[in-house]
Amino acid sequence: MLHRPVPRAGDVVRFDRGEGEGRVQRSPEAGGEVRHLVEGTRAPLPDPFLDLPRPVRRRSARLEERRQPGPSAVSRLREQFRSCAFRHPPLLDPPLLAGVAENRLSSAAFRTSRDRFRTDSLTPRALLTKLSLPTERREPASLETALRDAGCGQVEASWSGREVRVIGWVHRRRDLGGLFFVDLRDRSGLLQLSFGPEWSDAAVLELVAELNPEDVVQAAGIVAPRPEPNPDMITGEIEVRVSSLRRVSVSDPLPILVYQPPDEELPSEELRLRHRILDLRRPEMQRNLRLRHVATNAVRASLTEQGFVEIETPLLTRQTPEGARDYLVPSRVHQGQFFALPQSPQLYKQLLMCGGFDRYFQIAKCLRDEDLRADRQPEFTQIDVEMAFVEQDDVFRAAEKMFARIWRDGLGRDLPVPFRRLPHAEAMARYGTDKPDLRIPWEIRDFTDALTGIGFGIFDGAAQGGGRVRGLVVPGGAALSRSRIAHYDKLAQEAGARGALWLKRTADGWSGPPAKVVGEEVADVLEAEFGVGEGDLVFFVAGLDAESSPALDRLRRAAARELGAVDEDGEAWLWITEFPLYHRDPDTGLPVPAQHAFTMPADPDPERLREDPLSVNAVAYDIVYNGIEFASGSIRCHLPEVQRVILEATGLAPEEVEARFGFLLEAFRYGVPPHGGFAVGMDRVVAEMAGCPSIRDVIAFPKTAAARGLLERSPSSVTPAELDELGISVTGEAGNGT
RNA sequence: GGGGCUGUAGCUCAGUCUGGUUAGAGUGCCGGUCUGUCACACCGGAGGUCGCGGGUUCAAAUCCCGUCAGCCCCGCCA
Numbered sequence: 007m008l009h010r011p012v013p014r015a016g017d018v019v020r021f022d023r024g025e026g027e028g029r030v031q032r033s034p035e036a037g038g039e040v041r042h043l044v045e046g047t048r049a050p051l052p053d054p055f056l057d058l059p060r061p062v063r064r065r066s067a068r069l070e071e072r073r074q075p076g077p078s079a080v081s082r083l084r085e086q087f088r089s090c091a092f093r094h095p096p097l098l099d100p101p102l103l104a105g106v107a108e109n110r111l112s113s114a115a116f117r118t119s120r121d122r123f124r125t126d127s128l129t130p131r132a133l134l135t136k137l138s139l140p141t142e143r144r145e146p147a148s149l150e151t152a153l154r155d156a157g158c159g160q161v162e163a164s165w166s167g168r169e170v171r172v173i174g175w176v177h178r179r180r181d182l183g184g185l186f187f188v189d190l191r192d193r194s195g196l197l198q199l200s201f202g203p204e205w206s207d208a209a210v211l212e213l214v215a216e217l218n219p220e221d222v223v224q225a226a227g228i229v230a231p232r233p234e235p236n237p238d239m240i241t242g243e244i245e246v247r248v249s250s251l252r253r254v255s256v257s258d259p260l261p262i263l264v265y266q267p268p269d270e271e272l273p274s275e276e277l278r279l280r281h282r283i284l285d286l287r288r289p290e291m292q293r294n295l296r297l298r299h300v301a302t303n304a305v306r307a308s309l310t311e312q313g314f315v316e317i318e319t320p321l322l323t324r325q326t327p328e329g330a331r332d333y334l335v336p337s338r339v340h341q342g343q344f345f346a347l348p349q350s351p352q353l354y355k356q357l358l359m360c361g362g363f364d365r366y367f368q369i370a371k372c373l374r375d376e377d378l379r380a381d382r383q384p385e386f387t388q389i390d391v392e393m394a395f396v397e398q399d400d401v402f403r404a405a406e407k408m409f410a411r412i413w414r415d416g417l418g419r420d421l422p423v424p425f426r427r428l429p430h431a432e433a434m435a436r437y438g439t440d441k442p443d444l445r446i447p448w449e450i451r452d453f454t455d456a457l458t459g460i461g462f463g464i465f466d467g468a469a470q471g472g473g474r475v476r477g478l479v480v481p482g483g484a485a486l487s488r489s490r491i492a493h494y495d496k497l498a499q500e501a502g503a504r505g506a507l508w509l510k511r512t513a514d515g516w517s518g519p520p521a522k523v524v525g526e527e528v529a530d531v532l533e534a535e536f537g538v539g540e541g542d543l544v545f546f547v548a549g550l551d552a553e554s555s556p557a558l559d560r561l562r563r564a565a566a567r568e569l570g571a572v573d574e575d576g577e578a579w580l581w582i583t584e585f586p587l588y589h590r591d592p593d594t595g596l597p598v599p600a601q602h603a604f605t606m607p608a609d610p611d612p613e614r615l616r617e618d619p620l621s622v623n624a625v626a627y628d629i630v631y632n633g634i635e636f637a638s639g640s641i642r643c644h645l646p647e648v649q650r651v652i653l654e655a656t657g658l659a660p661e662e663v664e665a666r667f668g669f670l671l672e673a674f675r676y677g678v679p680p681h682g683g684f685a686v687g688m689d690r691v692v693a694e695m696a697g698c699p700s701i702r703d704v705i706a707f708p709k710t711a712a713a714r715g716l717l718e719r720s721p722s723s724v725t726p727a728e729l730d731e732l733g734i735s736v737t738g739e740a741g742n743g744t
Numbered sequence: 745g746g747g748g749c750u751g752u753a754g755c756u757c758a759g760u761c762u763g764g765u766u767a768g769a770g771u772g773c774c775g776g777u778c779u780g781u782c783a784c785a786c787c788g789g790a791g792g793u794c795g796c797g798g799g800u801u802c803a804a805a806u807c808c809c810g811u812c813a814g815c816c817c818c819g820c821c822a
Binding site: 178180181182183184185186187189196198200202203204219232233234236238239242245259260261262263265267268269270271272273274275276277279329330331349350374376377378379380382500600601602628635638685687700710711712714716 | 745750751754755756757770771772773777778779780781782783784785813814815816817818819820821822
């Protein structure tokens, strides 16, 4: 049921309100995103693309709709969305689709700047997910208190004729002169209160006429069926005819609205954070945080079932082996000394294994003083899991069970477990990254044999320099224009390669920089061995793998998105295994631990570790979901002599080793169980489940990109007396906050 | 530390490229009309240090420099 033809550039489209028309443009610009624009008298977003539900203003149409009780707005949206996005994936531009729907739902939007759609993690599927969350359902817990008989969203049609008391915020008020309607809101939903002279006395009518949005009011009245039910509301069949009304709390005029007009963008992120309590009242934020709660609960339930024990570890600790900058806390008692806030409970969880707690977990706050991103906050949450007397497979099973439970409870879906496994080296070779998005079917291929020695200098030079010619066959890529290809070339350069070369095969033959050296023989190989058909494009990146892999990864993801080759309907879970134990620090040339210094080598031979540490793999693994790293872990090294060699290989002096990790090494002297575990980036997982582009939308009180709390105005300066007590003097600007 | 985008009414935005009447729209707010609305509708009104500072110019929301804030990216960070 596709409702309208897919608009093409130049089409004239009418806006929903019929107030004008515009012309569709398709402009490749703004960071390479393909976007559609509609030029016209109204509507920054191209509304007419989808027949998304919205109330029709003309009354007759509205009544017509009501008389035939159909599916709710949400389920209609879901249906239309599915048919548009999934039956015609090559025709519709997913970012656009996501943009329209997201805007229409007025949910946590990807508003970064108007020139850019943030759609990396915002897929139609994710939106569908969002629409079918359990939190959309009627709240099952009784919300009865001394002040109310039920939550607003809990009042049922079968209660008609009964008197109920409810309390909540005034969401919207409609004043028809003699009649008033108030949508009352609490966490359980909206409930329509109606006021009229037949059932409300004069004092009540006088009060309701004065109510402001977000006042808190308590109302009592009779539940009654509505003359015209509203199928878009959970409580749409009924209303409460209010006979008594009490204003419990008065709201000032609002700096940002809780009610979100459907045509309007969300207030700026800055205002949303400054007035976070109002932002949190919006149903989308309520839903996100409640989904987070469901996920957290699922974690506790699954791990508890599997015999794990939740144990807390200290927040005031010492600096840990992770590489990030620490948040420091001055000690008043020991002036000049500092606690560090934990970057993760890594060392403690290993100590707990030594302490005899076989299976431990914790939903732990972790803190890192580094620069931020959309998916990074200075404080974030990890699900930290460790188990003893295990090998890798045992850890995998525990993690898979846990994620299956999260998806089951949070999204109502079953996961395909066990997850697929892919060794790190293979991932790098086939996808150019250690977190491949397997929803994209394309793989990187090695063209070195086929394309060297045929007279193309760049390819020959790469091979002679110890590199390879690798490439990506892009089915249907011949449709890409020269300017688009130039854009991909730039992407490859940004990713560290010298650039991307290309070869197109069209009905007219081959084109592209190496085309003149593609003879019949080479053409045959490209077709037979690499499957390059008419209408396809091949990108080549020549050089060392270390340079070409990131570039090919970038090309693969960007081109797949532009050409609609990402299976938006699918979910791709996998384990990446057999990470290298070390990689080489480009500055010092020294080996640095790829994960952390306590990972078990796949080959725990001290000789090899000394001779050729970079060749040793680790028993370390990641969980990758749709190209996003969800979790990371390893089997730890419980062999003290091997551990010492591992640390020495990094160039640490024995005294340093002793100072930083002495307490762990000491624990290892009294009988260490073989152990291992993993840690999950909880914020990212929940953001993915909720379909949010930023983890800020699944955190109640997040910090800005400059690590500031706009609500509580943190950080702040402190008095000289306090500093003095801590033995601290501040150099530079003391700051002007309070 | 570096790059990019943004900053105009309480909010969302147009106007900036190409300097030139009194800076506009929607929404919210205030007043009025309205007995079945649910984005209620209709009529009227108030509301602006164009982020801030400096410069260019007869003239700056518009051009230039600096600065602050928010967002995105690189560096950094598992």
